[in-house]
Amino acid sequence: MSADVSSDLTRRRLASLARIDKLAWWLDDAFRVPVINKRVGIDGVAGLVPFAGDLVGAGLSSLLVIEALRLGAPKRVWARMGANVGIDFVVGLVPIVGDVFDMAWKANRRNEKVLRRWLEDVTRNEEKSSKWPGVMGVGLGLAGAFVVTVVLWRAMFGA
Structure with missing residues (x-):
């Protein structure tokens, strides 16, 4: 992956993480x-509004799952996220117990x-995996150029 593509991908992921956060x-x-x-949010x-409020909260929470799908997260990631939303809903x-749970969960x-954990793992794996093939490619290219140079030198000058 080129540096421009990699930095663009990193920028998009950081922007997604900022939106998610x-x-x-x-x-x-x-x-x-x-x-x-204690802190509570819109969810x-x-x-506190029976059923309709929980439905609205689940709908808003599903936006995070949609963002995971948009980023190309694997099934295990968005399934776990969906399970968290489902449990919350x-x-x-x-009544009452669910509201307290909702605020604590x-x-x-x-x-x-x-x-975030998945994105960090993906980024770390891309950095690890994308480094060595490039180095190997450059190394093989230089070795090939050296062999071609030696063969041409001997063909031209007979040494």
């Missing part, structure tokens, strides 16, 4: 509850970590 913050941590000094507040449907922050 901001969305997860809004959905899970945007507001501080003064009495208990937790919306979950199903348990959130239970923070499915969006979990999904952000899952996606």
